[in-house]
Amino acid sequence: MLTLASGYGNFAVPAVALAAADAAMRPARQYGLPLPVSPVAGLSELREALAHRYRQRGAAGVTAEQAVVTAGTKAGLFALLSEMLRPGNEVLLPTPNWFGFYDLVRRTGGILRPLPLRAADNYALTPEMLRAALTPATRLLIISNPNNPTGRVYSQPEWAALLAVTAEFPDLWVLSDEIYEGISFGPEPVPTLLALPGPHERHVVVSGFSKSLALAGWGVGCLVAPPAMAQAVAARIFSTGLAVPVPAQMAALAATQHAEAIGAALCAQLKPTRQLLLDALADLPGAPGAAAPEGTYYVFADFTRFLAPGLLAQEASAALVRQLAAAGVEVVDGATCGAPGFLRLSYAVAEADLRRALAIIGSVVGM
Structure with a gap:
C-alpha cells in the first residue's frame, strides 16, 4: 500500500538534534546516572530559545514565561482548550481545517462551529465574513497558518484586517x-x-517540532500564551501529565536554534515532489484551475468531478477514497476536513512512491 495520507514527512532527523539528544543521554550511558527531570513547563533554555525565535519573527514582547513545552502538540492543545473553554462555549473554525480540532473541541466541552470557505476564492476569509459569524457565545477563533489541509497562508495584512474585527470582542x-x-x-x-x-x-x-523541524516521533510540542494562561496550562499538565523528557527537549532546542537552516533544507527537499504532484493533478481530466498551495507539504485537490452520481457528497467522497485504497493508494478524505470530494495528498514522500501513487490515481479516475 502506498500512502499519501500521512501527516509526517520523509525527513531525516537533523544532525544537530541527534547530537544534542545524544549529549543529554551521555551521563546516563557512561556513568549510570538518572536522567534529569525537566520542570513541567519545559527547560528554561528551550523556553527562552522559543521566545527568542518569536522575537526574531517580529513578536517583540514575547518572553520565556509565556512559552510552555508540551508532550506533543495535541496534548498542548488539549490542555489549552481545557483551560480556555467552558461547556457550551462556541469555537469558530474556518474550514477546511485539520480534522483533529473537531474531537479536541468536543472533548473539552466546546461546540465547534465551522465557517466554510471556498476553494474558488482561494479560501479567503474576509473581515465581513468573520464579523457575521461571531456571536456572543463564541469563545475562540482558530486559524491554521499555514492551513492543513489547503496549504493556504494568510498574510500579515489579512491577519491585521481580521484582528480589527476580533478586537471588538474583548472576551x-x-x-x-x-x-x-x-x-x-x-x-x-x-x-x-x-x-x-x-x-x-x-x-x-x-x-510543534514534528513538521517544520523534522522531529516526528520525538513527542515535543509548544505553545505561547499570555502569562496567566501559560501558567494555568502548565499547572494542568503538572496535575494530569508529565514534562517532556530532557533528551527530546535538547533535540528540540538544537532544532529551534537552527530552525531557518532546517526549514530551508526541507523546502529544498520538497520542491521536486511538490512540482511533480501539481503537474500530475493538472493533467487529470477536467482539472480545475487552482492556486498552488503556499505552505505545508499537502495539496488539497478537487476530485468532485470524479464522485459517483446519486450519492450524498460525504458518501460519494468516502466511496472514492475506498476505491483508491483498494487500488493501492491511501489518501485523506476531504470530508473529514469539511470538504467532501477533495483529497489531501502529501508530497513529503519518496519521488518513486509518489510517481507510482499518481499512476494509480490516474488509472482509477479514468486517464
Whole structure:
C-alpha cells in the first residue's frame, strides 16, 4: 500500500538534534546516572530559545514565561482548550481545517462551529465574513497558518484586517496553529499571530517540532500564551501529565536554534515532489484551475468531478477514497476536513512512491 495520507514527512532527523539528544543521554550511558527531570513547563533554555525565535519573527514582547513545552502538540492543545473553554462555549473554525480540532473541541466541552470557505476564492476569509459569524457565545477563533489541509497562508495584512474585527470582542480568544510555518513556498515568510497587536491579551500560538523541524516521533510540542494562561496550562499538565523528557527537549532546542537552516533544507527537499504532484493533478481530466498551495507539504485537490452520481457528497467522497485504497493508494478524505470530494495528498514522500501513487490515481479516475 502506498500512502499519501500521512501527516509526517520523509525527513531525516537533523544532525544537530541527534547530537544534542545524544549529549543529554551521555551521563546516563557512561556513568549510570538518572536522567534529569525537566520542570513541567519545559527547560528554561528551550523556553527562552522559543521566545527568542518569536522575537526574531517580529513578536517583540514575547518572553520565556509565556512559552510552555508540551508532550506533543495535541496534548498542548488539549490542555489549552481545557483551560480556555467552558461547556457550551462556541469555537469558530474556518474550514477546511485539520480534522483533529473537531474531537479536541468536543472533548473539552466546546461546540465547534465551522465557517466554510471556498476553494474558488482561494479560501479567503474576509473581515465581513468573520464579523457575521461571531456571536456572543463564541469563545475562540482558530486559524491554521499555514492551513492543513489547503496549504493556504494568510498574510500579515489579512491577519491585521481580521484582528480589527476580533478586537471588538474583548472576551474572544484567537488561536493560531503555526506548526507548518517553516514549510512555505511563498514570497514572504509566514507571519506569526504574536507579531500583531492583541489589545485584550487573548492571542495564543500552538506549534510543534514534528513538521517544520523534522522531529516526528520525538513527542515535543509548544505553545505561547499570555502569562496567566501559560501558567494555568502548565499547572494542568503538572496535575494530569508529565514534562517532556530532557533528551527530546535538547533535540528540540538544537532544532529551534537552527530552525531557518532546517526549514530551508526541507523546502529544498520538497520542491521536486511538490512540482511533480501539481503537474500530475493538472493533467487529470477536467482539472480545475487552482492556486498552488503556499505552505505545508499537502495539496488539497478537487476530485468532485470524479464522485459517483446519486450519492450524498460525504458518501460519494468516502466511496472514492475506498476505491483508491483498494487500488493501492491511501489518501485523506476531504470530508473529514469539511470538504467532501477533495483529497489531501502529501508530497513529503519518496519521488518513486509518489510517481507510482499518481499512476494509480490516474488509472482509477479514468486517464
